[in-house]
Amino acid sequence: MNRPVLHDYFRSSASYRVRIALNLKGVEYDSHPVSLIDGAQRSDAYRALNPQGFVPMLEIDGHRLTQSLSIIVYLDQLFPEPRLIPADPADGAHVRAMAMSIACDVHPLNNLRVLKYLKGTLGHDQPTVDEWYRHWICEGLGPLEAMAAPRAGAFLFGDEPTLADVCLVPQLYNARRFDVPLDLYPTLVRADAAARALPAFTAAHPDHFAPRETQP
Template structure:
């Protein structure tokens, strides 16, 4: 497998975590979003949307990190990143979607670039924008984790929800969001910092990192 991604991309980060938790071997190829590498003809031929990540699996190319994570769970079910019960799986997917759908899309690179270029937003304004949506999402996720977690977002083992949460916390800190309001999420972050799969996926450890 070949993972085309950007070292600081939250969606690439969550994909690396899942691959590592599954114990899978993959090659990393950097796509520098700041330089517009995602718009290069060869990359667009592989992923017409021009976004990361893109995961090459033999002759197939998988895009959109939620679909990639679900495929990993189906194709490589051990160790599981979803619980066994249907209702429990739905709860984990809902927590993952809270990040994937309601937080991350509003503070990714192209949205922040649009704020700066189209609305003259400075760094303080973009930080406030990102913090607004991070805060609303983390408020809800904190409550869910306190209800359903036991060391991780759901239960006592990492799930797809944790794959999504940890990169979002990394982004939140980049936007100067104070994490003290969410002790359960911060505790998961501390646990992840000691977990080899999360350590290896960290942006600073990627070959294309600054």
């Protein structure tokens, strides 16, 4: 298999998830930055590869895979260890539900294109846009805390990281960027800390992929 290529953006939550999953699976890859700020995702060249014009896209084994959860499921099937989705059907459904509560319910309302539309096209000021962001994160984190707490261990489900943790860490990274209070979510905060202590999560952090001009 040729070395995979990940088309991503350093602060993209969806890209961050895939970087974590690749690291957990021990898959070495090349990173191809796609600047969402500069609009590179809308270029003819990129849309020829990915008609949606989103990141991430993973080129692997002759395939061009899109949508972060679909990519991670592919990786979990191709590289079974460590397993990110439990084999037991009920446990797997529980982990997927937690992951999807972030990836499908919270994140789409707060991604860059939505925030730019709110501020640019609809004319909202930055404090209003920031409040939108915080509102929808809290709307999602409260139910997720209740879902996770009964079956959590060191991580959101048990004592090994799963797809749910892969989605949680990027979301809490963004929550902290927007000064969202996290005191009401002790299970999530504990799982996030346990995950971020692992090398696979640390190596995927946006700071390691930031363009030089954005670095401190």
